[in-house]
Ligand SMILES: Nc1ncnc2c1ncn2[C@@H]1O[C@H](COP(=O)(O)OP(=O)(O)OP(=O)(O)O)[C@@H](O)[C@H]1O
């Protein structure tokens with residue numbers, strides 16, 4: 001097997017997404033325009049976005065022969081994500097997430113069920129494949145698994161990109177020390193450091209790790225810590241914001257592409273921002289992800305040409 005550009009280890013989820021009608025009448029039925037089933041999970045969507053751009057990506061999960069597993073596998077394959085590193089176990093299934101989108105604000109409310117979830121076991125972590133990959137992407141849903149994957153990458157050339165949302169603070173602080181690229185929502189950064197402003201959060205995060213630290217904050221954009229100072233990347237203007245699901249996941253995917261390509265930090269942040277600005281235009285975290293050939297036509301910020309010029313023409 002050729003080395004993967006990216007391996008993702010994290011929550012395997014199937015999303016059922018509905019954009020609520022402007023008026024909901026409880027106890028009645030509504031015919032709605034947007035109701036769909038698609039693969040989800042932070043690094044599930046992140047790896048799908050990277051694969052759609054033409055890179056080789058694999059998702060590690062424990063799946064069985066049941067409807068949810070089949071949907072999840074199908075959703076990965078459609079995006080070009082390899083399922084070769086998945087472990088088959090009849091009793092296992094993905095998480096199911098019900099996602100409700102508020103039509104007025106594009107904000108979403110998520111309900112997750114983990115019955116029968118296929119938690120990865122120590123032997124499921126593909127140590128050799130991780131060590132030969134360019135980037136490992138992990139989230140914070142199962143911290144034992146995340147720690148095993150991060151330890152597998154230690155001492156290899158594989159960059160490890162962390163996408164944490166929250167959890168046990170002491171444990172997360174330990175795991176931050178194991179990553180090379182720690183890209184967190186500002187809120188999670190606040191939890192880990194007790195600081196408030198992006199600048200103070202980054203300064204404190206940088207003391208926990210030798211890796212690169214970045215925080216994201218929705219429409220306020222993102223900040224990276226470089227040479228002892230916070231560098232701001234504004235969010236891109238979006239004409240119509242429909243659903244913010246997956247913005248963070250897409251940001252991580254763009255950042256990961258930059259790691260694969262060896263881009264400097266500002267360009268990694270900019271490409272993440274560009275992908276996130278697309279995702280918000282449609283319902284569902286994976287619906288508006290671009291392929292390589294979609295990129296030149298995308299409305300984007302000032303450096304779009306710079307980014308496209310740096311992507312290999314042969315991808316996607
Ligand atoms: N409402 C928005 N308008 C414009 N850009 C946005 C918006 N929300 C997110 N983004 C873009 O996506 C990036 C990441 O978003 P955010 O900080 O919300 O991540 P997150 O909390 O991890 O989200 P997710 O729940 O999708 O994982 C931001 O830095 C910004 O570039």
Ligand SMILES: [Mg+2]
Pocket residue numbers: 042163165185248249
């Ligand atoms: Mg996120």
